[in-house]
Amino acid sequence: MKNISLPVYNEKITALIGPSGCGKSTFLRCFNRMHDLYPDNRYGGEIRLFPDDVNLLSPDVDPIEVRMRVSMVFQKPNPFPKSIFENAAYGLRVRGMNKKAELEEKVETALINAALWNEVKDRLQEPAFNLSGGQQQRLCIARALAIEPELVLFDEPTSALDPIATASIEELMLELKEKVSILIVTHNMQQAARVSDYTAFLYLGEVIEYDETKKIFTNPEKKQTEDYITGRFG
């Protein structure tokens, strides 16, 4: 990946689009150092997280600390084979929170924020696998929100879901941007157009164009961007 420079604004949704293999997911994984977990990883450049202006990629920064501030939602819903409550509470438990009342309060807030509370409030002790795919994904979002992150990364969060579940997740993201910053990778152009405020088009590991979503989708500056968005390649 090369020549990437883009801002991710506070309390806004930034979308990364581009053809398969262009490095969107790799780029996303740098933001919470998940890329550390893959063999032969290598970093160059820096990602600065404000307000404290810390370089997330610096070798002096503990990746665990980065992941405590930047949480992530994956492509396929991946709840733990535990109860709904334990799933939402796991991030808090990792942070050493053990008081029952406090956990319950935070889990409730997270589930409300993930628009799942009304569906699961009476069965928090049931296994998470009893939920439908869309509910599982919202549970994963609740799990990512419970730790009150500064930035949430979404890696194609709806590509394993049906259109109805997708619509509910998109709606949810629009509500969430009031509270957190969101960076989303998507293969679905309409999705990027619907939910994001800013869009970056990546191709072969390079940012071809970055601008307000409206501008990218109505009046792109570069020919390549226009071709991709109109479906002529990729």
Next chain:
Amino acid sequence: MNLPDTQSIIRRQRLYEQLFIILGIVALLVALLTLLALFTRLAIDGMPRLTPDFFTSFPSRFAERAGILSAWVGSFLVMFVTACAAIPLGVSAGIYLEEYAPKNRWTAIIEINVMNLAGIPSIVYGLLALGLFVQIFGFGQSILSAGLTLALLILPIIIVSTREALRGIPGGIREAAYALGATRWQVVSDHLLPYSSGGVLTGVIIGLSRAIGETAPIITIGALTFIAFLPTSPFMAEFPFISFKWVLDPFTVMPIQMFNWTSRPEEAFQYNAAAAGVVLLAMTLLMNGIAIWLRYRIRKTIKWQAAPLQQRRQRNRSCPFHNPQQPHRNSKRKHASSTFITALFMP
């Protein structure tokens, strides 16, 4: 090529197929019938001796008074030591190799050699143990030496099955935990260990059922064949109530007792040996049965690809032709599985 030619070729190929099927069945029967014949013979010879007294008597010079008390107690205690030593060692080694070790040439060499260890003849382990445990460490010809020897023997089985079980956990679970800021140890202890416990347990039981029948290494370290007393009791009347003196006591085990009896000239002892054989076989089969049952339960309970299953269920529900019993059966099974997971994973 004309039609008659084609047909004759097909006929010939069919014939080969039939021949192979017959060959296969014969091969299978040879193995199965031999086992069946052995077992029947053992059962017929041994059954009359399988009285309660047989289990509560010490070996004796008189065949009809001899029993397997010291042997089964010995086997049980040796297995206990083996399990205590092999489970923590094997599981930690498996976890390290699968989750921590860097994937390089050294790890590959170690992996291959762990596999090789499983193929080393057990008598070699016996020799090693004779030198190491009995002489250098000075444990003597004791339960401790035997337990540790058998632990070494089954270590590779446990390591390999632990790794298999860990590999069966989808990568998404690891990613999810790491993304929440969990350290490697938290991922292992909160997720990987609990979710793989079924597979690990199966490996442990298969290992133990192999160890319980091992004779050669135990003879090598010098287990006695005639023991008319029990090891020191592990329970005491006064503080601290539990004693570990028994680990250094001499002992005998089931296969050695059998070996001893078969080498006697009197025919009556042969029946004793057969009876002990039936008991030993029953113990092994029981352990294997538990392992199979556990594996079956775990496969049924932890379904990683739960999402497609859920979608299928929902489709079933909305389908006007669906069998009304199906959701009920599903939900019942789900419920059973959930309690099982809870029982298994909650400390």
